[in-house]
Amino acid sequence: MMIIRSRPPDPSDPSTPCDQPAVRAQELTVVRGTRTVLRGLEFAVPRGQITGLLGPSGCGKSTLMRSIVGTQAKVAGTLDVLGRPAGDPALRSRIGYVTQAPSVYDDLTVRQNLAYFAAILDPGRAAAERRRADVTQAIADVDLTSHADALAGNLSGGQRSRVSLAVALLGTPELLVLDEPTVGLDPVLRRDLWNLFHTIAAERNATLLVSSHVMDEAERCHRLLLMREGRILADDTPDALRARFDSDTVEAAFLRLVDEATAAGNQPAKDAEPTPDATSASDATSASDDKTASDAKTAPGEASATGDGQGTDSRTGDPTRKETAR
Numbered sequence: 001m002m003i004i005r006s007r008p009p010d011p012s013d014p015s016t017p018c019d020q021p022a023v024r025a026q027e028l029t030v031v032r033g034t035r036t037v038l039r040g041l042e043f044a045v046p047r048g049q050i051t052g053l054l055g056p057s058g059c060g061k062s063t064l065m066r067s068i069v070g071t072q073a074k075v076a077g078t079l080d081v082l083g084r085p086a087g088d089p090a091l092r093s094r095i096g097y098v099t100q101a102p103s104v105y106d107d108l109t110v111r112q113n114l115a116y117f118a119a120i121l122d123p124g125r126a127a128a129e130r131r132r133a134d135v136t137q138a139i140a141d142v143d144l145t146s147h148a149d150a151l152a153g154n155l156s157g158g159q160r161s162r163v164s165l166a167v168a169l170l171g172t173p174e175l176l177v178l179d180e181p182t183v184g185l186d187p188v189l190r191r192d193l194w195n196l197f198h199t200i201a202a203e204r205n206a207t208l209l210v211s212s213h214v215m216d217e218a219e220r221c222h223r224l225l226l227m228r229e230g231r232i233l234a235d236d237t238p239d240a241l242r243a244r245f246d247s248d249t250v251e252a253a254f255l256r257l258v259d260e261a262t263a264a265g266n267q268p269a270k271d272a273e274p275t276p277d278a279t280s281a282s283d284a285t286s287a288s289d290d291k292t293a294s295d296a297k298t299a300p301g302e303a304s305a306t307g308d309g310q311g312t313d314s315r316t317g318d319p320t321r322k323e324t325a326r
């Protein structure tokens, strides 16, 4: 895989100073249904690095990512992304988002899927040649050139995930939010994808937030946010975490952190009711878990976007796409 594109931050845009973190959260609390899923999170994600978001299933990783890309309702506290409040429409073209479930059009080829999103991001006849080049490059980035003309419906699960990732890479976003991008991939592809992530961070100065519940992937990140039951247990580098507990692996350090939190009686009740603060969030009156559900239409192969719908496409604002890549 190879990345040759690069877009430095626009110095004339006051929201892109590189000394500011890409994401900053203060007292971030999120309620889903009757449950407080994220509880007063405080953290910063530095620019130009890969930050791993790790923790057991159900600890709140996807909810945090949805909050960052602006598709999660009932978000209270402060959450700034690339210098703007999370969900600000100006962020749509600056963030690439890949959900856990790849959402691609099965009846289109890989290239046609990419071309569709490229046309939304960079419309107009004058941009046709640039779009074609971007699409070809994004397909090469995820190593799908030999399948470019295959129908997405005929791809394997891992290949479909990579189509979603390719969509997210279009337009060289400053922030890539990737929800468990390596699930179901074989070890060689996982290694290649992590190499790709590092290349993107190094060559484009992009920020990557990558979730996983596979602890060996923690070792591949510059920084880690370790989560458990809606709280952040640690925000540090892998080296610092291992050193802190004199352990060989981040996994061992994480287990020690869990033991410490348990011993300190720091375990949140699993079925706690929402806090008064959380329900005072600006959009807390919405019955939906999805911030933009009222605008969303049904995407291919998916149910209605109401209820716990996945939301309007975060990158393009395309209401026909729900929280796919971009």
Ligand SMILES: Nc1ncnc2c1ncn2[C@@H]1O[C@H](COP(=O)(O)OP(=O)(O)OP(=O)(O)O)[C@@H](O)[C@H]1O
Residues within 6 Å of the ligand: 032, 033, 034, 035, 037, 055, 056, 057, 058, 059, 060, 061, 062, 063, 064, 100, 213, 289, 308
């Ligand atoms: N629509 C919903 N309504 C109520 N609770 C929800 C909803 N969606 C998720 N939750 C709850 O929110 C919590 C966090 O879920 P989330 O999907 O963010 O976890 P996760 O860490 O991404 O898990 P996984 O690794 O399994 O994807 C879980 O306890 C889950 O049951």
